[in-house]
Amino acid sequence: MSFAWLKHYMPRGIYARAALILLLPVVVVQLVVSVLFAQRHFEGVTVQMADTVEREINLVLNVLSDLPPDADVTQAVLDATGPLAMIVQRIPEEALDAPNQRDWDDFSGRVVIRRLGETIPAIRSFDLSGSGLVQIAVESGTGPVSITFDRRRVSARNPHQLLVYMVVFSVLTTFVSFIYLRNQLRPIRRLARAAEAFGRGRHxxxxxxxxxxxxxxxxxxxxMRNRIERQMETRTLMLSGVSHDLRTPLTRMRLALSMVDDDTRDALEADVDDMQNMIDAFLDFAKGDGESEPKAVDPIALAQTLVEDAQRGDQPVTLHEVNGQGTVMLRPIAMRRALGNLISNAVRYGRRAEVSxxxxxxxxRFRVEDDGPGIPEDRRADAQRPFTRLDPSRNQDKGGSVGLGLAIATDIARAHGGVLRLGESERLGGLRADIVIAR
Structure with a gap:
């Protein structure tokens, strides 16, 4: 039998689940003890006390059987059985057929009615709804009478005490357990917060x-965190040296090309520019986010700045739509790099790009759309991998592309605890790239 449907009703947090594990046995034990208590105490004790009262009622009925029809039954019973403290009164004939009455929560009253009804067939009806009294209608030898006596004679006194004690001590022990439970779960939650923060690039x-x-x-x-941080620090130092070592010979090549004939210089300078762009892409990808701590950034102002920079560079980029206001904890340099790569890809493979x-x-959510050929759905996951170059439909031969633009944007989005999603632009028909970050 499958219990998979229970997962939809289970709490998600570890604290709520631990509380459920703690409370469920306590509730079950209370229910079991309550049932046993009702059976053993309410029923067992009530039956014993009802048997005692049964003998007294039979004694009263014996006294009534010897009286004439017009006798004063109240005084006669009082003279004969005064210590029994039972009040006997004549009642009309139709009162014998009255329905039994008791409160809905009177569990012991049910036992009293059943026990006395079985042992004394002369009893026709019971009324246990009075304040601390039991009144029974009986067909006696001298006519219909009612017998009234104290309810405490057939029910245990203070029967709720055990239940009250059980509930009080259960609440007390549950409260103490919650305190210890919270102290035990607090380190787990602190570890989870630290791991989540580290996953988002925060220390x-x-x-x-x-x-x-x-x-x-x-x-x-x-x-593990210390080892990763040491590796990142070592990588940063290495990249600083590599950047210097690679840029220096490129600078020398540029100086040497300035003295070459014009016919061959333009082609060689274009090759040097492509090499420079490739090296910059490699270093950007290896650097990752490049910042240690996030800052409060206005994402709308960040997008506006990027669009304005692109427009100053004669790129067909516009700011299409902005919604909301406020600041978000971001690494501005890294996010500028990610959005810059998406915008560069958009204008590289399309005629225009729009940012939202x-x-x-x-x-x-940052969204960059273009009117280019887009990326097929079955190739979008591959496009986010480093050094992946797609088929000619993406016009990859425009020079200098090494397949790191989307990979860098994906890495930066993950470092912010977000994701890069690729899709098809419904308005422009090209690629739609969304960077979505949870706040």
Whole structure:
């Protein structure tokens, strides 16, 4: 039998699930104890007390059977059985057929009616709705009478005490358990926040704490984070040297080309420019986001600046639509690089490009659209991989492309905890590239 449907009703957070694991047994135990208590206490004790009252009622009925039809039954029973504290009164004949009455939550009253009705056939109806009294209608030897006595004679006194104690101590132990549970889950949540922040490129202070297993996991995370940060630092230092070492011979080549004949210089300078662009692309991809800490950035102003820069460079780029206002924690240099790559790709493979920004309470979306040939759906995942060059439909032969533009944008989006999504532009018919970041 499959219980997969239960997953839709299970809480998502570890704290809520742990609370459910804690509360479910407590509730089940309370229900079981309540049922057992009702069966053993309410029913067992009530039956014993009803049997005692049954003998007293039979004694009263014996006294009534010897009286004439017009006798004062109240005084006669009081004289004969005064210590029983039962009040006997004559009632009309139709009162014998009255329905049984009791409160809906009177569980012991159900037992009293059943037990006395079985042991005393002369009882015709019960009324247990009175304030602490039991009144029964009986067909006696001297006519219809009602017998009234204290309810405490057939029901245990304060029967709710055990239930009250059970609920109170259950609430108390649950409260104490919640305190310990929160202390045990706090290190897990701190580890999750630190891991999430590190995944988004932020360094959140974290010290392993909690149980032994949690400390071991936390220590492993800290060691892993330190190793990755050391590798990133080493990579940055290496790239600084590589950048200098590669740019220096290119500069010398440019100086040498300035003294070459005009016929061959233009072609060689174009090759040098392509090499320069390739090296810049390699270094941009290797640098990643290039910033250590995010800052509060106005995404709309960032997009406007990029569009204006592109327009100053005679690129057919416009700002199509902006929605929302506010700031988002971003690495501005890295995000400029990612959007710049998307805009460059758009104007490279299309005749025009449009940029849109949508800012909501939950997410930020940068969108760049073009009217170019686009990317087939089955090749979009490949297009985001480094050094991937697609078929000629993307006009890749326009010079200097090494297949890193979308890969850099994808890497930067992931570093911000977001994603790069490629699709088809419904308005322009070309490629639609969305950088979506959760706030």
């Amino acid at each position: 959140l202070a974290y010290v392993p704490a909690g149980a032994t297993e949690l400390r071991a996991a936390g220590t492993a995370f800290v060691d 920004v949508a800012l909501t309470e939950k997410s930020l």
